[in-house]
Amino acid sequence: MERIRHFFRTRQIAVALLITVFLFVLTTLINPRSLNVNTAGSILALTSMLCLASAGQTLVILTGGIDMSTGDVMSITAILTVSILHSGLSSGIGMLAAFVTAVAVGAFIGFLNGLGVAAAGLPPMVVTLYIANVVDKLQYVFTNGTPTHTSVPNWYKQLITTRFFSVLPSILIVGALVFVFVFLLLGRTRYARQLYLTGNNPRAAFLTGIRTRRLKIITYTIAGILNGLAGLIGAGNTGNVDCGTFRDMTITTIVAVVVGGTLLVGGKGSFQGTMVGALLMIVLSNGLAVLQVSDSIRNLIMGIILIALLSLYNRERSVRL
Amino acid sequence: MKRLTKLRLSPAYSGFLLMMISLVAYIILRGPAAFFNINNLASLFKNYTPIILVTMAQAFLMFMGYIDISIGAQLSFANVLAVNLPTMLGVPVWLGWLLALVLTMLLASLNGLIISYLRIPALLESFAMIFVIRGINLAIQPKPGGHVDPAINRAYDRLLFGFLPTSVVILAVALLVWMLLKRTTLVNHLFAIGANERNAYASGINTIRTKVLTYAIAGLFTGVAGLCYTAAYATGNPITGEIYGLQSISACIIGGVPMAGGFGTVFSALFGISFQIFVKDSVVQVFKMLPGVYTTYWHNLFTDFIILVGLVAAIFFVRRQDKHRLAEVSAMLEKRGND
Numbered sequence: 001m002e003r004i005r006h007f008f009r010t011r012q013i014a015v016a017l018l019i020t021v022f023l024f025v026l027t028t029l030i031n032p033r034s035l036n037v038n039t040a041g042s043i044l045a046l047t048s049m050l051c052l053a054s055a056g057q058t059l060v061i062l063t064g065g066i067d068m069s070t071g072d073v074m075s076i077t078a079i080l081t082v083s084i085l086h087s088g089l090s091s092g093i094g095m096l097a098a099f100v101t102a103v104a105v106g107a108f109i110g111f112l113n114g115l116g117v118a119a120a121g122l123p124p125m126v127v128t129l130y131i132a133n134v135v136d137k138l139q140y141v142f143t144n145g146t147p148t149h150t151s152v153p154n155w156y157k158q159l160i161t162t163r164f165f166s167v168l169p170s171i172l173i174v175g176a177l178v179f180v181f182v183f184l185l186l187g188r189t190r191y192a193r194q195l196y197l198t199g200n201n202p203r204a205a206f207l208t209g210i211r212t213r214r215l216k217i218i219t220y221t222i223a224g225i226l227n228g229l230a231g232l233i234g235a236g237n238t239g240n241v242d243c244g245t246f247r248d249m250t251i252t253t254i255v256a257v258v259v260g261g262t263l264l265v266g267g268k269g270s271f272q273g274t275m276v277g278a279l280l281m282i283v284l285s286n287g288l289a290v291l292q293v294s295d296s297i298r299n300l301i302m303g304i305i306l307i308a309l310l311s312l313y314n315r316e317r318s319v320r321l
Numbered sequence: 322m323k324r325l326t327k328l329r330l331s332p333a334y335s336g337f338l339l340m341m342i343s344l345v346a347y348i349i350l351r352g353p354a355a356f357f358n359i360n361n362l363a364s365l366f367k368n369y370t371p372i373i374l375v376t377m378a379q380a381f382l383m384f385m386g387y388i389d390i391s392i393g394a395q396l397s398f399a400n401v402l403a404v405n406l407p408t409m410l411g412v413p414v415w416l417g418w419l420l421a422l423v424l425t426m427l428l429a430s431l432n433g434l435i436i437s438y439l440r441i442p443a444l445l446e447s448f449a450m451i452f453v454i455r456g457i458n459l460a461i462q463p464k465p466g467g468h469v470d471p472a473i474n475r476a477y478d479r480l481l482f483g484f485l486p487t488s489v490v491i492l493a494v495a496l497l498v499w500m501l502l503k504r505t506t507l508v509n510h511l512f513a514i515g516a517n518e519r520n521a522y523a524s525g526i527n528t529i530r531t532k533v534l535t536y537a538i539a540g541l542f543t544g545v546a547g548l549c550y551t552a553a554y555a556t557g558n559p560i561t562g563e564i565y566g567l568q569s570i571s572a573c574i575i576g577g578v579p580m581a582g583g584f585g586t587v588f589s590a591l592f593g594i595s596f597q598i599f600v601k602d603s604v605v606q607v608f609k610m611l612p613g614v615y616t617t618y619w620h621n622l623f624t625d626f627i628i629l630v631g632l633v634a635a636i637f638f639v640r641r642q643d644k645h646r647l648a649e650v651s652a653m654l655e656k657r658g659n660d
Contacts, residue, residue, distance in 0.1 A: 066444075122636050123580045125444070126571055130629040137622035145618060251448055264442050296463070300456030306449035311439035318440065 008312070012261030015312070016276045020283050027287035034290040041163050043282055048175030049237050050278035052230040053246075054253040055182050056110075056223030058274045061257050063219050064199045064266025065117055065124035069132035070227050071250035073109050076139050077102040077231030078241045079147050085156055086149040095156075102228040109135060110224015114217035132250070139243040152239050160236030174233055178226070182271045195219060199266030256281050259309055280309075330646050332585050335638040336576030336592030339631050343599035350606035363486040365598075367478060367553055370488040371396065372565055373594050374495060374546035378539035379569035380590035381499075382443075385535055386515040386582025389432060391447040392543055393565030394454040397558060399425040399547025401458050404467035404557030414470060418551075422544040428454070429540025433533035451563065458559035467557035477552035491549060495542060499587050502538065511535050515582025571628070572597050575635045600627045 008015055028035045053070060060067040081098040089097060109131065116127035162170045186192045197205040198212045206212045235241050260277030262269025284305060288298045328334060348356045355361060375392055382389050402421035407414045436446055477487050502508050510531040513521040522528045551557065569590075576593025578585040604623045608615045 116633070120633060120636070121640070122633065123574065126574050126580070126632065129567060130571065130625065130632055133625040134622065134629055137618065137625050140618035141616075141622045144616065255445070255448070258445060264445065294459075294463075296456045296459035298456070299452045299459065303449050303452030303454075303456060306452065307435065307439070307441065307446065310441045310445050310449060311435075 013270075013273045013276050016259060016261065016273070016280050019309070020276065020280045023280070023283050023287050027283070027290050030287075031290045031292075034286075037166050039286065041167050041169055043279075043286055044167070045161065045169040045171050045237060046282045046286075047275075047279045048169070048171045049230070049234060050249075050252065050256055050282060051175050051275050052178055052233055053227065053249050054256045054274045054278055055178050055230075055271065056226035057253040057257050058182070058260075058262060058269065058271050059186075059195070059219050059226075060124075060223045061254070061262055061264060062195055062199045062266055062269055063216055064202065065216065065220070066128065066254065066264070067113065067220070067223055067227075068125060068129040068250055069109060069113060069135060069224075070230075070253050071246045071248060072132040072135040072139075072244070073106055073224060073227040074231035074234055074246035074249055075241075075244050076109075076135055077105055077228045078235035078238075078245055079139055079143060079243070080105060081232050081235045082149050082152055082241050083147065085153050091153075091155060098232060099229075102232040103225050104228075106224040106226070106228020106231075107221050108224070110221040110227070111217065113224065114220030117220060118213045118216035136244055136247065143243060146242065150240055150242055152235050152241065156236045157239045160233060161239070171233060171237055178229075179271065179275065186271055191215070191218070196267055199268075201267070252281060255306065326649075330642065330649065332577045332579075332639070332642075333588040333592055334577065334642065335635045336589045336596065338638075339575060339596045339635060340592040340599070343596050343603060343631075347599040347603045347606070350603050350610075359480065359484055363478075363480060363488075366486050366488040366492070369594075369598050370492060371546040371550040371553065372568070372598075373492060373591065374542050374549065375565050376569040376572045376590045376594040377495060377499065377587055378542035378546070380573050380576075380578055380585065380587055381511070381535055381539045381542070383570070383573050383578045383580065384515050384582055384585050385511045385532065386518070386580075387436065387443040387532070388570055388580075389429075389443065389447045389450075389536075389539070390566035390570065391432065391450040391454055392539070392569060393562040393567075394451045394458070394560075395425055395428055395540065395543045395562075396547045396550060396565055397458050397560060397562035398428060398454050399544045400551050400562065401462040401467075401557045401559055403548055403551040404469055405461050408468075409461075414473070418548055422541070422548065425544030425547060426537050426540040429543060430533050430537045433536030436536075437529040437532050447566070451566070455560060455563070462557050462559050465556060465558040465561075469551060469555040469557075471555065473552050474555045477549070488549065488553075491545065495545065496587070507531060507534055512583060515584070517583075568597070569594070571632065575628070575632050577635060577639055579639075596631060597628055600624055600631070 053074060057067055057070055080101050084098045084101060085091075085094050087094070112131055113124075113128050116122050116131065117124045120127070160169075160171050160174075164170065186195075194205065194210045194215055197208070198210060198215055202212055231246065234246060238245065256277040257269070257274050258264055258277070259280055260269070260273030260275070262273055284302070288301060291298070291301075293301075328337075331337075351361075375396055379389065379392055399421050402424055403418050406412065406420055407417035410417065410420075412420070432447065432450055435441065435450075436443055439446075441449075480486055481490065510521065510526045510528075513524070513526055514528055514531060518528060521531075547562070550562070572593035573590050574580065574593070575596055576589030576591070578589045578593075601620075601624045604620050604627065608620055608623075
């Protein structure tokens with residue numbers, strides 16, 4: 001018993017994986033027809049998408065902050081991407097322009113977040129939320145409610161959604177690239193060590209000579225760039241963009257990060273965890289879709305499972321200790 | 322003079338200034354005659370009483386260092402219950418509304434219990450709860466609509482003695498209830514938890530009981546807000562309330578309630594939400610004056626932008642105020658030492 005307890009407390013990623021497998025098996029048992037190449041492919045595609053979106057969130061949460069602008073940055077870059085691809089440029093140059101725009105817009109918003117959080121010292125949740133609100137409203141103003149082009153050019157959509165061997169979607173390659181990038185960033189750089197230290201104890205980190213303020217601004221900027229790229233890829237993956245397409249992604253990314261074992265107070269966690277968390281979230285929502293129950297029951301089950309998951313391994317310390 | 326200093330050092334001062342600025346701007350833009358018209362004031366109070374009450378509820382939780390983004394969903398919960406319970410159970414309307422209120426309090430207490438016993442961070446817990454509450458709401462009433470006795474709507478809209486809107490009375494009673502509660506040990510304990518939960522526990526406060534009761538009080542206010550919403554709009558809607566969750570938190574912060582908890586006054590919440598309301602309405606007025614046609618998208622953009630600026634201003638202000646307060650206290654101590 002003690003060993004099981006220890007396992008649950010220390011090996012959070014393994015536990016999350018176990019739960020994912022359990023949920024997947026459960027889904028298949030309830031509806032055997034749901035086990036097919038198509039579902040597997042779409043789970044992989046959605047998971048890669050969520051991993052992309054959660055990469056920036058992971059970095060920010062590790063510093064002890066939170067980024068409520070993820071979904072809105074993604075939405076605005078998705079809209080920009082589609083309008084650039086429709087603007088008559090040849091596909092190569094258009095792609096390059098869209099990429100540069102996504103990075104620039106993401107970096108700019110991320111930098112503003114960083115300034116608000118680190119330079120002004122505002123509560124991260126509130127300042128990023130309001131910057132996100134402004135970004136959201138900007139989309140409606142620029143597009144007058146609905147973008148001129150809502151559908152993504154066919155070639156771009158195919159580029160992202162083609163499935164090799166009818167299972168592996170090409171977005172998986174992008175996901176792998178981002179994974180390698182974040183993995184190396186968090187595992188091999190001085191920046192990452194400073195990041196973990198700052199999240200663990202900002203005061204101590206500052207006193208040991210880490211420029212925590214600059215570090216946070218850089219982190220929010222990197223997160224913004226990653227979110228911008230997630231919007232670029234997300235446009236191709238969904239095929240249709242509108243104002244606020246990815247708004248709901250924000251909180252989903254936070255949950256994916258937390259379910260992956262990263263502490264919300266910062267200083268502990270990993271991107272591998274986030275990936276497992278993302279997989280768990282997607283398998284869960286896929287399972288609920290397969291269940292064929294009403295909207296209300298689906299929400300209810302989702303909420304209860306979330307509470308159960310969170311209580312399993314993101315508990316705060318007891319006051320009694 | 323002393324009064325003035327006291328006001329300047331009050332945590333609600335930043336919110337007060339922001340509200341006054343936005344109020345003056347709104348009165349000028351609207352024209353004093355149109356603004357002080359009794360019908361205009363009545364419709365302002367009628368429309369905004371639910372969100373004001375919800376913001377007060379959020380403030381109580383924030384005094385304790387907790388937040389609840391599901392508070393808006395709880396408002397919708399009270400709303401759909403009030404609309405549907407009388408017909409579902411075949412009980413008189415007043416009993417149905419009372420039941421709706423009690424059930425909302427129980428739901429809020431459930432939040433408090435989950436936070437206390439499972440120790441999940443409040444932000445994540447309330448996010449998960451949004452799904453649960455939305456599920457319940459949709460089960461009770463899948464689509465917006467429903468029937469509310471027009472007499473209730475008329476009673477809510479009526480001006481008592483020809484000048485006093487019912488909603489103002491409700492707000493005044495809510496404020497009075499909080500003022501009375503402030504004299505109880507419960508509220509003392511709540512602030513102690515906000516300052517430092519571990520110390521509060523160590524000094525013998527039953528933290529779990531305090532937390533659950535505070536959530537229940539917040540639930541009471543949210544429930545009343547839901548009933549006001551039902552009376553004002555005479556319809557049930559399972560999800561519209563959800564946006565109030567995050568809006569009430571930002572209103573509290575603009576008004577000067579610290580996120581960490583431990584101190585603050587309920588006036589912060591009132592000032593913060595008034596600022597948001599006046600900014601929203603002023604922006605609409607400004608766009609009316611400009612030549613050309615502007616969509617509501619422009620209104621929304623400028624409203625949110627001004628609120629963001631107000632937020633930054635409020636927080637800088639609070640920080641300066643903290644320094645002043647520190648200086649004031651050390652000067653006082655020095656004086657006492659000399660005597």
